[in-house]
Amino acid sequence: MDLLTEHGVRVETRGNVVSFTDEEDDLVVTTEDGRNFKTDIAVVSTGFVPETDLLQGQVKMDRKGAIITNKYGQSSDPDIYVAGDARTIEYNPTGDFEYIPLATNAVRQGLIAGINVFGNRWPEMGAQGTSAIELFGHTLSTTGLTYARALKAGFDADFSFFEDSYRPGFMPSTEMITIVIVYDKKDLRILGAQFFSKYDVAQSANTLSLAIQNKNTLKDLAFVDMLFQPYYDQPFNYINLAAQEGLKKEGLI
Ligand SMILES: Cc1cc2nc3c(=O)[nH]c(=O)nc-3n(C[C@H](O)[C@H](O)[C@H](O)COP(=O)(O)OP(=O)(O)OC[C@H]3O[C@@H](n4cnc5c(N)ncnc54)[C@H](O)[C@@H]3O)c2cc1C
Structure with missing residues (x-):
């Protein structure tokens, strides 16, 4: 703001x-x-609504008209495969099928559907709704659930908050980086993350996207091997440090 x-x-x-x-x-x-x-x-x-009038009454759709598919991209009519803004996708943080109209989903679904029309060989992995935006020289990137959405989805969620220089102060310049990691208090599974900085933090959302998909926990993320080189980060990478903040909040370290 x-x-x-x-x-x-x-x-x-x-x-x-x-x-x-x-x-x-x-x-x-x-x-x-x-x-x-x-x-x-x-x-x-x-927001968007799917334009699926062409198949109305012919394949199963959700209440907003997004076509429901199986994990191979196949609609309820086995001869019709669906990709892109016309369909739902499995949202890994919750396991529910949701409408997430993004090009990143469309291209993956298109490629996988193209493979599967020759026999259902390649199951989809679902999505985290990963995206980023450049705003007045800053990057805002996100994957999975925000804290508010995690609570709304019924999780006993909490979040770790991290704010520091992304690299050591002895470097000629550095920038502040802000990270929020949302997790399930029950098992510390990562549910979402948001990044904000003048430094380019877009790829960090991709790292957390993989962690959510793989059902990693704060413990995994706090100590996973990440590179250190003063040009890029601190001896502990900022993602490690953000996860460690969560472990401190839980009284585990
Ligand atoms: C302003 C804007 C910015 C966006 N930025 C991003 C971004 O940065 N990152 C991201 O991941 N996503 C972004 N998106 C979302 C992304 O554009 C869509 O998710 C993606 O284009 C969906 O691809 P699609 O092939 O399913 O549909 P579309 O790209 O909409 O293509 C559908 C095509 O089908 C044609 N068509 C429709 N009906 C018929 C018919 N009856 N017969 C023949 N042809 C038909 C249409 O004319 C259209 O060419 C953005 C969307 C908008 C609007």
């Missing part, structure tokens, strides 16, 4: 939008509590 405000973005999170009105050169956005915002352009980003 601070980053957006510092760059001249006015952030308003209250009030449902009820209308858009043209007014000379402006577009006026009106909220249900009666406030008006003058703007040049409005982008409505309330």
